[in-house]
Amino acid sequence: MVVKKDRWYLVASRDxxxxxxxxxxxxxxxxxxxxxxxxxxxxxxxxWERSKAEFV
Known part of the structure; x- marks a missing residue:
């Protein structure tokens, strides 16, 4: 689980x-x-840092 500002995210493996x-x-x-x-x-x-960078 990760929180960014006031939003929570679940990091999970899929396929x-x-x-x-x-x-x-x-x-x-x-x-x-x-x-x-x-x-x-x-x-x-x-x-999480890599994921944020890739999203932008």
Missing amino acids: GELRNYRVSRIHMAKVEKETFRRPLPFNLAAY
Whole structure:
């Protein structure tokens, strides 16, 4: 989870690539038995800065 100003974002892997989802746009969630492991090494702050730069 990342906060930018007053908006929260979820960083998640989808089809093998990292994506950002605005939490306020998530209308439903379901608990699954599937688990995951964070990729090592993973630096959330560095990822978020790269993601912001690519978005601009």
